[in-house]
Amino acid sequence: MDLKLSKEDQAFQEEVRSFLKENLTEDIRYNTALGGAVRSDPATGDKWARILGQKGWLAYTWPKEMGGPGWNSVQRYIFESECALAGTPLVNSMGFRMVGPIIHKFGTDEQKAEHLPRIARHELNWCQGYSEPGSGSDLASLQTQAKSDGDDYIVNGTKIWTTGAHYGDMCFCLVRTSNEGKKQEGISFLLIDMKAPGVTVQPIIMLSGDHDLNQVFFDDVRVPKSNRVGAENEGWTVAKYLLEFERGAVAYTPALKAGILDIRKIASMERNGMGGSLMEDDDFRRRLTNLEVEVISAEYTEKRFMSALSQGQNPGPKASMFKLMGSEIGQRLSELRMDAISYYAVPNEPETREPSSNKRFVGPEYAQAVTAKHLNGRASTIYAGSSEVQRTILSKQMLGL
Incomplete structure (x- = not known):
């Protein structure tokens, strides 16, 4: 597996970066950072989804015959990585990521004609x-x-x-x-x-x-x-076909890598109690490094999986492995982020995170949504099938136990 980007992939990466720089406005970015749920607030998410739809990039996992851009697995991974690093809104993906592939595979011609174009343009939630x-x-x-x-x-x-x-x-x-x-x-x-x-x-x-x-x-x-x-x-x-895409059609590691960078940023501004930054604390740095190793390991495993997908294979039971890794590593990142902001992890003021609110959070801006994201992130090992369910699937379908 060659991990180096080709010249064509590098050009595509620059195209994505230029698009994000031009269209990801400061108000969209700010409102996204305030969110603590699994999605951005509807107004912000819908606005970004329509921008992507106009570009033809909302249903970015779709082949051209479905109305998508027809990107390969490398391009999809580049797009997800750049979006995670840029802090784009977490849009409602139930249409293009879940029900769209179902309608394409099992739906009638009338259902495809009615729903697929509208999903790609984000005309419905x-x-x-x-x-x-x-x-x-x-x-x-x-x-x-x-x-x-x-x-x-x-x-x-x-x-x-x-x-x-x-x-x-x-x-x-x-x-x-x-x-x-x-x-x-x-x-x-x-x-x-x-x-x-x-x-x-x-x-x-x-x-x-x-x-x-x-x-x-x-x-x-x-x-x-x-x-x-x-x-x-x-x-x-x-339903089983849909759950494969819910669990495995998204790359988890770009968001995890962005989480590592976010924690580094916070730790560089927080104090360690000894006059230096938190990043100078040996114990904290060790914990962060261990998590970074886990993310890198997951990234390499995920890229092997993406290579298989590019050859036309369905996610299958391996989707459970990535759902399991993504949610559990994500929770450990969330716990470390909570430790990094220290006593600012105590207050949770939802009213200050509303996009139209004029109320000010008691702490620094980078700590404003950390507690909310941590609390909501506890559900990530439950939704789309709990971790126990994922382990059962893997043991039965992959290990034959």
Whole structure:
């Protein structure tokens, strides 16, 4: 595996840097830095997503036949790295990263024509209706019912931990259309209009004070059968394909590398209690170096994986390995960042992080969102399948245990 960038890749890297320099305005960058949730605030995220959509770079993982730029794995990695280092908004990627590939693989020609161009331009916000109260990580135990009624389904039930449902336009949702056979059978994949009568969204405020999650209730919601993706009762197959892309189609290490740089910056400004900077503290420097070694190791492993993807292979069970590494290393980085800001880790003032707020944080600007990101980051080893689930997948599908 050759890790050196070719002249063509170097030229592409410069193109990305020029685009970011021209379009990533100071207000977008500032509002992004204030965020503590898994996404930037909707206004900032949507603004950046539309900028990328106009450039044709939002759905950057898509091939040209889907309406994407057709980048290879190296170009995608360069783009993700430069965006992470520049501090671009964390946009709602449910459309282009998750439901888009599903519609492309399992959808009808009509569904592709209707949804793929709009996803690529970010004309709609999507949310995911998978988890349900009481189901935990056992997705197949879902109970939301979709009963046939002529050309429609009548949907009743509830979904929980639905990220972005409060501003979502469409929800891709797993529902039970049959109770026959194994619990993995009888599940179908529907696209549901979040403005349809009978859809109710209730907020779930996170520990940090951010509103990113919700519980969604469906009460006699009428959904056209033309909004079903894939065959009836075969939604489990669709769901498994989607989860591979949720867990493995994104490069984790660019954000981890940016996290290392952020901690170095903070430690250079924080004092060590002995008159010098925190970076001069032997114990802190050792902990940071150990984490940096972990990130470098993950980067090399991830690049081997990217090489396989460039040859047309699906993420498969290896996606679980990267989800596992990315979330767990990310949490350790978050813990060290909390230690670096010392007593400024105590106050968490969500109102100061609102883009339109005129309230001032009690500490330095670089510490303002650290606590919120740490608190919200505790969920990274739970969502998209907990670490325990990822280890089970790896042990069964890769090790044959």
